[in-house]
Amino acid sequence: MTTNSITILMDNRAEPPFQAEHGFSLWIEYDGCHILFDTGQTNGFMENAARLGIDVTQADYIILSHGHYDHTGGLPHVLPLAKQAVVVCHPGVFVDRYSIREGETKYIGMPPESRRMLRELDEKRLRFVTMPTALSAKIFLTGYVPRKTDYEDTGGPFYLTPDGASPDPLDDDLTLWLSTDRGIILLAGCSHAGIINQCYFVRKQEKSEKFRILVGGYHLMNADEKRLNQTINALRELAPEQVVACHCTGEEATTRLQHELGAMMALGAVGRRFLI
Template sequence: MQQRSTTITILADNCAAPGLKTEHGLSFFIEKEDITILFDTACDNTLLYNAGALGVDLSQTELLVLSHGHYDHTGGVAEVLFLAPNANIYLHPAAFQERYSIRNGTAKPTSMPDHARSAIINLPQQQIHRVSKPTMLCSGIGITGPIPRLTSYENPGGPFFLDTTGKQPDPIDDDLSLWIESENGLIIVTGCCHAGLINTIRSIVEHTGEKRIAALIGGFHLSAASTERLEKTVKELKEYDIRQIVPCHCTGKNATEYLAQFLGCPVEAGYAGLKLEFQNPPQV
């Protein structure tokens, strides 16, 4: 039987192809056989424009997955649910928390916008799936739920707090990632990887038993990573059979160049408008 493919289209990112908008945010449209998944919804004003320009019909979204509750991944939720009111949404309960980043003594809200929170809460309860453990969305696609923080050198990646005074660090426990089975191993899709890229990979590999990785795609939150962290990350990544890496969003230019320099697989910076295609596993 002829194999069918999985396609992943980057709808929003910090970089974009000519004619598309950019912003500090991330969104992927995933199509696999008979299922359509929107993974994150970016920030403010790029998602609908870029989707239209790319011919992606967001009203066809069946599953909406939120990697975590930060505004730059949830800003378009209300617009998506207006277009696709019957979509099922998957997120960790902590995604609704009030949270902040604090730099130079100034607290900046990083929470999910109120309009996004209201759009979710007002859905029929059967459409809201609060994820607290690894969960299969459909055959061959799963999400991690909370990821164990086991490495000593990985951290949430920034000055994140649950209060405006900086007394309550935010571990961003709601961080989750998605995996897709393909002919050449797992496609791992991340939002910001606040749990750490290596922690994320370890968790997914342990859960699935699949050690081959067809692609790592998403934000890795390495923009402020120390040289030591980058060195240890590369050392760990070399332990896996990785075919392709597509860093996006919060990975950072320096980290992307570092990965490209020291890893043996292709490393291509992602951008809005990039479309990736993978062969699905043979049907039994």
């Protein structure tokens, strides 16, 4: 039976019997669609899903929020089994990308096996999205999210080349949103476009001021004081009923958001389910 809901299948936070990893994955049932939003970095999201009684092979859509390994690495485990799923992503997911921390360069783009499978996928099952796109009458993807705020950035030392010469703008970062009677539900992977930019853009598309739930990684672990303060102020103004902090939000930033925003803030973890 389909229950309109959002379930966290993979997150940095989990309690037994679920497993955690630095990765993110959501299962969404809404408007007659089954959607897998990101695949974590291993098959862990599938093992968590099985424990939750969720059959991810029934996905109508597999959305890749962006090309980082911790969102695309699990793809080879599900794609051969989810035979009717259409993969939806920005064409920029394929580019090589790196992080450089304390002089150490790490490849953090889509793993080769995920890339190979996507390249070999029947073209009818691969849909590229660069601008606002409807997946159903109530389910939408942003495509590229314009960067408007002056206090948000991609959130990390991200580059397109291993020498760090070319910063990665993460233009492929997509946001999913659901239109509901009680307001907008916004689902983010890593919020490399900036969670406030994402909210402003979705609000403009939806022509509605009312946010119901935000769920995602907000990538605030490297945020400076200005960004944290401005983000908190903007969230107060946007006034969603609930903001669920997952994945790459960062422990310190999450504690700060909880302190400042009180009951609006909730912690994400594998297995948490939000009814729509």
